Amino acid sequence: MRFFYPEAFYLLIPWFLFCSLLFFNQNLAHSWLKSKIHQRFITQFTRYTFTTLCIHLLIIFIAGICLIYTLASPYRAGSIENLSKSRNIFFILDSSYSMEAIDTYKTTSISLRSKSRLEVSKGIINELIEILPEDKIGLITFSGSSITHATPTLDHSAIKNMVSNLSTHSLRGTGSIFSKPLGEIIHTAQFQPDNYLAILLSDGEPIPNKQNFNHELEILEIAGIPIYTIGIGSDNGAQVSLFNPHDVYNKIDNPRVAKVIDTYRKDSYLKKISSATGGKYFELEDGTWVSDVKAALNSYKGKQAIKTAQGKIDHSHPALI
Template sequence: MSLAHPQWLFLLALIPVLGIVALLTARLRSQRWQAFVANRLRPALLRKTAVFGRWLSLLFLLVALALLVVSLAQPRGDAGTKSETVKGRNILFALDLSRSMRVTDVKPDRLSQGKAIIYEMMEAMPNDRMGLVGFAGKPYLFAPLTVDHGAVKETVEQLDETWIPTGGSDVVGALKFSIETLKKTGVQNNALVFISDGEKHDGSLDAVLAEAEKAGVYIFTVGVGTENGAYVPQTGMPDDKFRDRGGRTVLSQMHPEILKQIADGTKGRFVVAGSGVDIPALAETALAGIDQFELQGREKKVVIEFYQWPLGIAIVSLIISILTATRWRPIAARTAVAATMAGTISTSGAATPQDATASLAGGHFDEARQHFHDLAEGSKREEDASRYRLGEAEASYKAGEYRKAAEAYSRALMSDNKAVERNAHLGAGASLFHLGWQSLGSGESYPDPAPEDTKAFDDLVKAKLKELAEKEVPDGGETESFTFFNALIVNWTDAVRHFNSALKLSPGDKDASQNRALTVRYLERLEELLKEQSEESQQQIPQDQGQGQGQPQEQEGEGEGKGQPNENGQGGEKDDKGPNGDKDQKDKGPNGDKEQDKGKGKGDKKDRPGETPQERAKRLLEENEDMQKGPLAPGRREFQIPEKDW
């Protein structure tokens, strides 16, 4: 037994003082009445009260005050210690400590900015195991992988460019050393955060990047500095600038191409510090696919609190003190007070799990969703909240509100129970699939039973393509067609990832396997339809009109040429003809009619008199030079099934 705040016990010295003050006050009051009222008149003027009740009330009041003081001291018991187990990843920082990291082209300098990035990432990912490698001419392991981020942070704070005696910036050596350090952990997938200015590297990166990919090391590179650079500082030199052996000042610049090559070689990410990007959030998103494993956390002292007991007794003693000090008159008053003290407390009307389950079973999905939502928000245990989120998601799913269902299923993934996590992944995947189908079919749900072929899907895609093609093409940016189908592909790709996660948790899950196969089938068919549409769009692009087979020669004189005579027998005029011999072909529209200057120039999207829809479409294709605005024009991203599960 121990006390968390023993200093509160000093207040116990006031308890007897209060008792003595109450006793002296009572005696003084009695003496005043004796001096004011004669003894023979006192029974007629004063109501006689029970002295025992007053002193009993005072006793319970003092006991209540003493127990409140003990409760403030917070008595507790020691139940031993336990080790926390958390899920985390291996993240190794490689920090450049070469002399060029003291360049001040970024404030305060490159090394300080690199340290700040490490602090932010440690704060954003508290459950991951982290370590530190510093490198210049040689790499050194300054902090092994550990969950004790405080120790790593303390090491980072003390680092500077003088910690490594060998100068230079051996990028290849640092990568090899970091990869070997991560391989010793025995974990397949690890992350390396490489912070450098990319100033100099010796040797080829191809071999070390191949080794990193083979070892499952994901490299996230962070560039510090600017491409314009600044001079390397050195105290004690003329104008405080470092000079090489030839006496020339050294200008240091950031080389992003090296850092990009390192990141691209392992399918990683590259970002420049100070560019306004939230690097910790970007890194956390980029590293989300790395496998997590259980880590043995710090030992935590288990404490049992006992302050509730003295606090509860103090409240009871205070109530008894009030009751014994009260002067009870009529019986009706006693009954009213007793009813008030012993009356039942009305409930707030909050829903119970049974109410939510009954609403769901009865088909009242909106009511059930609200009940489960309130239960999840009011739950104190994360595991209970995850289960209520699952109920909320199921109610939204059955009501056809797939977006709300997907959000609730995602929040249910916080559960540590594999069955809840599996159902959440399965439900999230199904919700995203139905959400995509609804957007494709203008709110129509997926047919039940499921069709055996993709004819209905083909009709929906073609109708949507036709609908989007009739809309005006924006002057810049992506077309509405591209934006719509890109969102559809993203939703269904995420659905496949959720089904894959459900299969990992339950390999024999028939529902997850069938849903995954169905989603992949529609994705592949969507890719084929978009590819066909892209090819048709390219075929409709008009070819460049050819030039005449001969150019007339100019000669001196009155402008008479030496070309062939025209139909009227006149010669000497320039004859700019196309392949069909039409004169002034370059001034003619797509239908061969010579365009007149009537305000209908390039970019005119209004119908012209007598123009058919086919002629209008062909004219618009010719007038819009940017032919890359189709649903999947060349250069646009196309769907690919991810190599690794989410």
């Protein structure tokens, strides 16, 4: 048995002295009554005998010891079980260079209209964080590789700050590899078991011949981790300019254009990911996407998980009974 406040036991000294003084005074008074009053009439002045006086004061003394014991807060090391109902939501943001294209005109915020796919996606994430105040939020970006900026946390301000500072991963090509961020979520769920879901924002444009992520989808389905996908961009597409790498590296103000690429929103992989994991696909061009996403997230409550952790079991209550 250990105690949070062992210094509380110093109170035993004054408590013992107080009870001793009380016993001495009460016994002295009782003795005086016995010497001055006939035995027939003493019950009119006190109901105590020497035995009952000792018993009464002993009860008071023990009660004080119990209170001091409780004040010292005894505990034992042990396992504590908590029922977890919270959700851990990963935002997965496509940061490939195709996300620099400007072809998103239907957003909920006028300030984001005519912005790049990436800037609109960042605005969407901030909007969704506002409607998820009680959920833990994590952030992953990906292109040909993936980066976990934050595992799920309740520090939403920190996540928003990270989102505002995001930029594309590379200026050398377009397209993304979807297996990378899906693997990151699986890795996190394996080492930190809990309720997870993810919202993936992408134009869906792949890197050719590098889209074998069926294994990751199977694991996510078995684990019960739904991926909701939001298609960013338009069917009509837009053009993005690939700049000369030498000029970009040397931070030239007006880098030379090495190549102009046409880029379009491609839904097939986004629909496949959401369908295989039990999520849902949304399009930014659909004007009701905000309410639809909110309804979908609210409908997913997650599994109630019992979380066991090493902690301290309080043993102060029995002394108060």
